[in-house]
Amino acid sequence: MKDLVERAVTIARSLGASYSDSRGVLQTWQTLAVQNGEIRRSVNEESLGLGIRVLVGGAWGFAATDDLSPDSVESAVHQAVRIARAGASVPGRRAELAPEEKHLADWTSPCRRDPFKVPLEEKLDLMFAVDRALRGVKGVTSSRVDLGFRRSESTFASSVGSLITQRRTQTGAGFTVGAYSDGEYQTRSYPTLFGGQWSLRGYELVNSLDLLGNAVPRAEESVALLSAAPCPSGEMDIILEGSHLGLVVHESVGHATELDRALGTEANYAGTTWATTERLGRLQYGSDLMNVVADARPEHGDSPGCFAFDDEGVPARRIDIVKEGMLAGYMSSRETARRLGLPRSGGCMRATSWNRLPLVRMTQVSLLPGEWELEDLIADTRDGILMATTKSWSIDDKRLNLQFGCEIGWRIKNGKRAGLVRNPTHAGITPRFWGSMDAVCNRKHWALWGIPHCSKGHPRQAIGVGHGAAPARFRKVAVGVAGP
Amino acid sequence: MNRRKFLETAAAMGGACLVKACGTPASREQPFSSEPPRETCERILHLSSADETQVQVFRTRNSVTRFAENSIHQNVTEGAGAAEVVLVVAGSVARVVTNRLDEVSIRSALREGVERARRQKPVPDFLSMPGPNAIRAVSRFDLATREASPEERAEAVSRTLAAALGASVTAAGLLETGSTETALANSRGLTAFHRETQANFSLTVLSEDSSGWAQGAAYRLADLDVGGMTRRAIEKAQRARRPGAADPGRYTVVLEPAAVADLVTFLLPAFDARLVEERRSCFVGKLGQPVFGPNVTILDDVHDVRQSGAPFDGEGVAKRRLCLVEDGVLRTLVRDRATARKTGAGATGHGSGPPEYGARPSNVVFRGGTEIRDELIRGLARGILITHFWYVRSNDPFRLTVTGMTRDGTFLIENGALTRGLRNMRFNVAVPEMLRGVEAMSPEESASGIESPSGLYPALRVRDFNFTSLAP
Numbered sequence: 001m002k003d004l005v006e007r008a009v010t011i012a013r014s015l016g017a018s019y020s021d022s023r024g025v026l027q028t029w030q031t032l033a034v035q036n037g038e039i040r041r042s043v044n045e046e047s048l049g050l051g052i053r054v055l056v057g058g059a060w061g062f063a064a065t066d067d068l069s070p071d072s073v074e075s076a077v078h079q080a081v082r083i084a085r086a087g088a089s090v091p092g093r094r095a096e097l098a099p100e101e102k103h104l105a106d107w108t109s110p111c112r113r114d115p116f117k118v119p120l121e122e123k124l125d126l127m128f129a130v131d132r133a134l135r136g137v138k139g140v141t142s143s144r145v146d147l148g149f150r151r152s153e154s155t156f157a158s159s160v161g162s163l164i165t166q167r168r169t170q171t172g173a174g175f176t177v178g179a180y181s182d183g184e185y186q187t188r189s190y191p192t193l194f195g196g197q198w199s200l201r202g203y204e205l206v207n208s209l210d211l212l213g214n215a216v217p218r219a220e221e222s223v224a225l226l227s228a229a230p231c232p233s234g235e236m237d238i239i240l241e242g243s244h245l246g247l248v249v250h251e252s253v254g255h256a257t258e259l260d261r262a263l264g265t266e267a268n269y270a271g272t273t274w275a276t277t278e279r280l281g282r283l284q285y286g287s288d289l290m291n292v293v294a295d296a297r298p299e300h301g302d303s304p305g306c307f308a309f310d311d312e313g314v315p316a317r318r319i320d321i322v323k324e325g326m327l328a329g330y331m332s333s334r335e336t337a338r339r340l341g342l343p344r345s346g347g348c349m350r351a352t353s354w355n356r357l358p359l360v361r362m363t364q365v366s367l368l369p370g371e372w373e374l375e376d377l378i379a380d381t382r383d384g385i386l387m388a389t390t391k392s393w394s395i396d397d398k399r400l401n402l403q404f405g406c407e408i409g410w411r412i413k414n415g416k417r418a419g420l421v422r423n424p425t426h427a428g429i430t431p432r433f434w435g436s437m438d439a440v441c442n443r444k445h446w447a448l449w450g451i452p453h454c455s456k457g458h459p460r461q462a463i464g465v466g467h468g469a470a471p472a473r474f475r476k477v478a479v480g481v482a483g484p
Numbered sequence: 485m486n487r488r489k490f491l492e493t494a495a496a497m498g499g500a501c502l503v504k505a506c507g508t509p510a511s512r513e514q515p516f517s518s519e520p521p522r523e524t525c526e527r528i529l530h531l532s533s534a535d536e537t538q539v540q541v542f543r544t545r546n547s548v549t550r551f552a553e554n555s556i557h558q559n560v561t562e563g564a565g566a567a568e569v570v571l572v573v574a575g576s577v578a579r580v581v582t583n584r585l586d587e588v589s590i591r592s593a594l595r596e597g598v599e600r601a602r603r604q605k606p607v608p609d610f611l612s613m614p615g616p617n618a619i620r621a622v623s624r625f626d627l628a629t630r631e632a633s634p635e636e637r638a639e640a641v642s643r644t645l646a647a648a649l650g651a652s653v654t655a656a657g658l659l660e661t662g663s664t665e666t667a668l669a670n671s672r673g674l675t676a677f678h679r680e681t682q683a684n685f686s687l688t689v690l691s692e693d694s695s696g697w698a699q700g701a702a703y704r705l706a707d708l709d710v711g712g713m714t715r716r717a718i719e720k721a722q723r724a725r726r727p728g729a730a731d732p733g734r735y736t737v738v739l740e741p742a743a744v745a746d747l748v749t750f751l752l753p754a755f756d757a758r759l760v761e762e763r764r765s766c767f768v769g770k771l772g773q774p775v776f777g778p779n780v781t782i783l784d785d786v787h788d789v790r791q792s793g794a795p796f797d798g799e800g801v802a803k804r805r806l807c808l809v810e811d812g813v814l815r816t817l818v819r820d821r822a823t824a825r826k827t828g829a830g831a832t833g834h835g836s837g838p839p840e841y842g843a844r845p846s847n848v849v850f851r852g853g854t855e856i857r858d859e860l861i862r863g864l865a866r867g868i869l870i871t872h873f874w875y876v877r878s879n880d881p882f883r884l885t886v887t888g889m890t891r892d893g894t895f896l897i898e899n900g901a902l903t904r905g906l907r908n909m910r911f912n913v914a915v916p917e918m919l920r921g922v923e924a925m926s927p928e929e930s931a932s933g934i935e936s937p938s939g940l941y942p943a944l945r946v947r948d949f950n951f952t953s954l955a956p
Contacts, residue, residue: 001649025715025750035839036762037571037608038607039576039577039604039605039607040840040841041579041840042577042578042579042600042601042604043578043579043581044579044580044581044596044597044667045564045579045580045581045582045586046581046582046583046593047564047582048583048584050562051562059559060557060558060559061560062558062559062560062561063560063561063562064561064562064563064564065951066562066564066565067562067563068584069640071862075678078565079561080561080875082634083547083559083561083634084559084635086549086559086633086634086635086638087549087556087559087634087640089642090638090641090642090645091553091555091556091642091645092551092553092554092556092557092645093553093555093557095557103601103718108748109718120600120603120604124604128605129717132738140762141762142764144555144765163837175901178764180763180882184882185763185764185881185882190599206914208568263553264552264556264654264656264690265552265553265558265652266552266658266714267552267656267688267690268550268552268656268686268687268688268763269686269934271874271891272690274956293875313642318511326842355558355562355564356562357558390876391879391923392878392887394875394876394887394888394889394910395889395909396874396875396889396891396908396910396955397748397874397891400955400956401889401908401954401955401956403887403910403912403953405879422763423879423880425879427910427952429956438844458550458658458660458686459547459548459562481912481952482879482880482885482887482912483955
């Protein structure tokens with residue numbers, strides 16, 4: 001593959017490209033699902049191909065092929081150049097790139113137990129055991145257990161002279177249990193929604209989650225929710241647990257601070273942002289307890305948003321996004337960084353596969369931990385709701401008007417949990433919501449949550465990202481907003 | 485999901501038109517793999533040692549010229565083919581998907597799949613694959629669209645950009661052309677094939693304080709009214725300038741067809757007979773009962789030329805034209821073969837195939853009325869016009885309550901006319917309840933949203949649409 005990607009770049013240069021890069025990628029997946037006592041998914045997939053991106057006359061062209069013969073690769077380069085020239089024939093903005101050094105690297109993500117070598121029987125035995133435990137709880141009417149494994153080997157070459165190979169192994173595991181009675185249907189997921197937790201790890205993730213030990217408690221919660229009190233309506237203090245708060249960070253901070261959005265290049269699909277570039281360093285995003293970073297480095301964690309180099313050959317970096325409540329930075333690419341006058345890219349360009357153009361994507365975008373113990377925070381809350389596990393999420397195209405729902409809530413009265421709450425929801429406006437945050441739990445309660453599929457671009461690309469968060473409290477938030 | 489992914493990712497390289505204009509040698513004019521998908525199916529079937537085997541081969545060309553800030557900024561072409569193979573061994577089902585279609589790779593993938601199936605528990609009450617069945621072809625293929633060049637796309641986009649510049653607004657959007665071929669065959673003699681082309685245009689127009697939007701699709705690029713959509717999006721953005729605010733509350737609204745698609749999409753999983761049987765659908769116990777207002781009729785019809793997709797499902801069963809809801813009454817559900825056997829009714833051709841099963845309508849025809857959009861507005865003393873929605877998500881997938889935001893053209897209606905643009909608004913509605921409040925409809929037309937697939941939808945005038953908050 002190294003020869004092919006280097007050859008593609010060489011051909012592009014000979015055809016007049018001022019810059020080019022090429023990625024050859026082999027991806028393999030295995031996904032398994034047991035639902036209501038049956039295997040409902042057992043799929044092994046693989047995909048191999050090469051993409052070439054060129055800059056000609058300041059316009060981009062990209063072509064991809066799954067035929068790795070020299071002729072086909074050469075044809076793809078010609079097509080990319082032709083497409084770029086067609087773009088350059090139309091008046092408009094021309095791309096320029098922030099500088100980047102040449103890198104020669106070979107990186108493999110940590111994987112203690114190769115999930116593709118774990119016997120199928122071991123996986124299915126666990127899944128059926130969890131499924132049986134879920135369905136053994138009286139009142140449960142549906143169950144689903146998911147395991148997923150992904151591996152990619154990517155070889156990148158650029159006209160800068162970089163040659164980078166990365167091997168990444170991801171594992172995901174979780175379950176969802178449902179209970180139906182008298183026109184009411186309630187679910188609980190573990191450890192979270194989206195097929196469970198996803199990490200840049202091997203099968204050791206599955207063993208660490210204790211799916212079986214958590215099955216009965218979650219199943220009992222789903223049944224108990226059927227007769228729980230509905231979410232009250234009004235303004236109330238809320239405590240959001242970490243996995244849900246991670247998604248709130250994703251929607252209201254992560255997407256809002258992708259520099260391509262801020263510059264307008266996603267206006268047709270994902271939208272723009274309220275965090276516009278002239279407000280950098282001056283925009284009050286939230287309370288002074290709010291510190292958010294985008295950090296793709298393994299030192300930050302091992303979610304699907306972790307890597308060594310992005311897909312234009314920039315090393316993984318840590319960027320302050322919000323510092324003590326102020327907008328401090330953006331996730332960027334070489335092109336967008338140059339436009340903002342930054343000295344170099346934020347290293348956030350990623351593509352889902354060989355046949356996709358890299359885009360500015362979230363990496364590991366995390367709310368940094370605070371000082372509180374969770375039980376102290378609950379004890380400090382007179383009247384509120386503790387909400388857990390995302391069920392619904394929606395935000396406007398400028399990332400301002402947000403509404404979320406959770407699978408479960410616990411009413412807090414006088415510092416104590418006082419019963420379950422069904423269908424809890426909260427809504428707000430991004431800076432007011434984050435401005436109301438007055439307490440964040442400490443590192444002991446902080447976890448990095450992997451989301452396997454964040455969509456962006458056209459053709460749409462669903463990529464894995466990560467969000468670290470600990471439970472946090474927000475004052476006087478609108479709750480119970482979803483009832484029509 | 486796999487099929488969709490591969491439909492999205494597929495595409496062949498080259499093509500005589502592209503390569504010729506590029507001046508590359510004739511030896512490179514052949515796409516990456518010239519084997520017809522039907523022959524690939526046969527080749528894989530021949531290599532399989534499973535008790536039963538189904539093969540689907542997808543192959544697509546897809547090219548997208550994307551623009552923003554009045555400039556072309558992303559410009560791509562992709563090519564791929566992939567095979568999806570379902571293998572049955574002693575009643576156990578495993579699936580393999582690969583784009584490595586050489587014989588050695590295929591043999592390796594099949595070996596792994598058969599071995600995995602052997603080691604799994606059999607599917608209870610396993611149903612053998614279907615034999616040949618009559619599938620009525622649908623013609624949606626246009627060679628000129630498949631071969632559309634980057635220069636053609638650039639030319640069309642340049643006219644839109646010039647119009648935007650002339651109107652002092654900013655354009656962002658895409659023009660996409662491509663083709664998809666799908667071949668399916670199984671070891672019981674079933675064969676099916678479909679190919680079609682696609683041309684899509686989407687445009688968002690931004691002014692300082694407003695936006696407008698238009699989107700359309702056709703199987704012939706020549707039928708795509710890029711100029712008309714450009715004019716509509718620009719007009720909306722200009723008309724929506726200096727937006728006001730409407731207080732949250734219940735309003736009578738006029739939903740344009742894309743907005744209807746954005747909401748009705750959430751209904752579609754509920755029509756799955758399996759979901760009803762598992763008591764996860766709001767249609768539990770409702771067959772033959774009124775579920776919507778008496779003016780609502782919803783069909784599924786893949787053969788309407790304005791639709792897209794193959795006329796057979798993931799099991800190779802011909803898609804039947806269905807009347808799902810007639811005059812507000814739930815008439816039928818969609819069924820895969822396994823659910824059909826359990827319920828004693830026939831499969832409808834909307835299944836995803838083993839072992840995942842499940843079915844959903846894929847070619848919605850929401851039967852419209854006779855009033856044009858402007859008449860829906862004229863008949864309204866006070867209300868709100870909605871162009872389309874954004875980030876619609878389910879609050880409660882059982883009751884089908886959803887939330888989302890209006891986007892790119894929300895207008896106040898007063899005394900039968902649009903009087904001003906409005907800031908975007910958040911809504912929370914139950915889709916079944918909304919469809920019990922339809923007052924009037926335009927004729928149905930091809931429509932899709934940013935996140936919702938295309939179908940045939942009318943504009944609707946709906947009462948008591950619940951807005952809960954405003955965008956700042």
